Amino acid sequence: GLGLGLFCDLAVGTAPGGAEVWGEREAFADGVVLGAPPDDYSDEGQSWGVAPLLPRQLRSTRYRHLRRLLSANFRHAGALRIDHAMGLVRQFWVPEGHSAARGAYVAFPAEEMFAVLAIESLRAGAVVVAEDLGTVPEGFREDLVRRGCLRTQVVYFERDHSGEFRPADDYAADALATINTHDLPPLGGYWSGIDLRLRAAAGALDRDTTLAEALARREQ
Numbered sequence: 533g534l535g536l537g538l539f540c541d542l543a544v545g546t547a548p549g550g551a552e553v554w555g556e557r558e559a560f561a562d563g564v565v566l567g568a569p570p571d572d573y574s575d576e577g578q579s580w581g582v583a584p585l586l587p588r589q590l591r592s593t594r595y596r597h598l599r600r601l602l603s604a605n606f607r608h609a610g611a612l613r614i615d616h617a618m619g620l621v622r623q624f625w626v627p628e629g630h631s632a633a634r635g636a637y638v639a640f641p642a643e644e645m646f647a648v649l650a651i652e653s654l655r656a657g658a659v660v661v662a663e664d665l666g667t668v669p670e671g672f673r674e675d676l677v678r679r680g681c682l683r684t685q686v687v688y689f690e691r692d693h694s695g696e697f698r699p700a701d702d703y704a705a706d707a708l709a710t711i712n713t714h715d716l717p718p719l720g721g722y723w724s725g726i727d728l729r730l731r732a733a734a735g736a737l738d739r740d741t742t743l744a745e746a747l748a749r750r751e752q
Contacts, residue, residue: 536659537610541714542602544616545582552601553583559597561586566619567626567635571667575739577624577632584623587640595648602649606656613708617662617681620645621669646679661708665689683707688716695752725750 545566546552553560560583567579590598606612614620621642626635653660662681664673676683685707690698703709711719717727725747732743 535610538608539611539613539661540605540609541613542605542615543582544619545580545584548581548583556597559585559589559593561625563628564625565628567624567632568616568666569624569632569635572738574632574736577626577635579626579630579632579635584625584638587638591641591644595644598645598648599652602652603655606652606658609656609658611659611661612653613661613663613684614649614681615663616666617664617676618666618668618672620649621672642675646675650679663713665713677706684713685709686713686716687711688722722750 548560548565564584565579566582566584568574568577570577585597602612620640622637622639624632624635625638626632649660660681661684662676663684664676665684665686673683683704683706685703687697687710690703692698700709712722716722721727728737728743728746728750731737732746737743737746
């Protein structure tokens, strides 16, 4: 009943061997992939295997590739979610074939990137939802509010200092609130702890936590 239409999703990057890279090879960096540094979600960091755009090349072409990409994704969208929206400010690049521990941040011209996003969203008459989960630059969430983007709040992560889930009244009015995301377990799996068992089997649990301890915390 909102009249919003389709809620679409813009992925954080594109496959290095895909048509997007093939069609405009000079816009993309060689020998590196996008990822994330070590954090509470992953002790080893993450390497996503997708190709990053080159910030200087974007600027020299007046953001041609970004404009085309956003325009295409806004075309049928009433709202567009920008996956890992911190990439508009900085991106974590990982050398191909290496762990994320060898990665480094690369700065992007944030004011210009956000300006292109604002122009294309206005042309499409669409809402922008920024996924701001993970390691966020200082002041980034305040910038999102100032720019009119909706933030992202996920029930699993919304805890107070004692570990209790926050009440609905504590959520921001300018946020998209969801139970989970595309890379988190569904509620049934979370409730039963199957995600913890799978992570333990894959060796991906926090190295200082046993499975029994993790399950006990989840149950509590």
